[in-house]
Amino acid sequence: MDDSTAGVTLLNGFVFDILAEYQHMKRVCGPAFDMTKSLDKTKPDDWSSIDIYNDVCTWIETNVGAMSIRQAGIAIGRRVAENIISNGKISDPTPLAMMEALKWAASVMIRDPKGRGWEILSHNDHSVVMRRTQTFSCPMQEGLLVSLVERTGVEGADVEHYKCTKRNDEFCEYRVTWL
Numbered sequence: 001m002d003d004s005t006a007g008v009t010l011l012n013g014f015v016f017d018i019l020a021e022y023q024h025m026k027r028v029c030g031p032a033f034d035m036t037k038s039l040d041k042t043k044p045d046d047w048s049s050i051d052i053y054n055d056v057c058t059w060i061e062t063n064v065g066a067m068s069i070r071q072a073g074i075a076i077g078r079r080v081a082e083n084i085i086s087n088g089k090i091s092d093p094t095p096l097a098m099m100e101a102l103k104w105a106a107s108v109m110i111r112d113p114k115g116r117g118w119e120i121l122s123h124n125d126h127s128v129v130m131r132r133t134q135t136f137s138c139p140m141q142e143g144l145l146v147s148l149v150e151r152t153g154v155e156g157a158d159v160e161h162y163k164c165t166k167r168n169d170e171f172c173e174y175r176v177t178w179l
Helices: 012-020 030-034 050-063 066-086 095-109 138-150
Strands: 009-011 047-049 118-124 127-132 158-163 172-177
Touching: 009 012, 009 050, 012 047, 012 050, 012 066, 030 050, 047 050, 050 066, 050 138, 066 095, 066 138, 095 118, 095 127, 095 138, 127 138, 138 158, 138 172
Parallel strands: none
Antiparallel strands: 009 047, 118 127, 127 172, 158 172
16 A cells, blocks of 8 residues: 555544544543644644644554544544435445445545545445555544444444555455444
C-alpha cells in the first residue's frame, strides 16, 4: 500500500469526532488534544492534514489501547450511519449499500490526490470484503465497519481484519459478516 500522506486532507469533523469520545479523559489524553490546537472546532467542514487525524488515532491506540480506539470507531460508525440514512444517501440500508455509502463518503470527505480510500472486493448475502487503501487506523476501522453494518438491522455483525499492513500485507482487508 502506498502510505504516503502528502497532499491528503480530510474534514476537521473527523478529528473532532475522535476526540469527542475522549472528552471524559481529556486530562489523560492531553497530548492527543494538543495535536489539534491548530484546528478550529467551530469549523468541522474545514480541511486539515490527514496526518493530524492519523497521529491522534495512533496516540490513542498506543497510550489508551487498541480496544479503546475500536470503541471510538463504533461510536463514530453510529453517527456516520445516522447521517447516511437521515440524509437519504441510501434508501434501503443493506450492509452492501452501507459499505457503498462508506466508499462514496470517503471519496468526497477525504481529498487524496491518488484517489485512495475504500474498495469493495467481494460480497454475498452474509458478507462484504472491504480493502482499505488509505492510512486510516486499523482498529478504528474495525469498529467503524461493524457499527455501520449493525445499523442496517442485521443480526450478529462481526468484522475480521484478516490482512494488515502491520503484518506486511500489501493492504488491510476486512471481512464484515452477519447472520
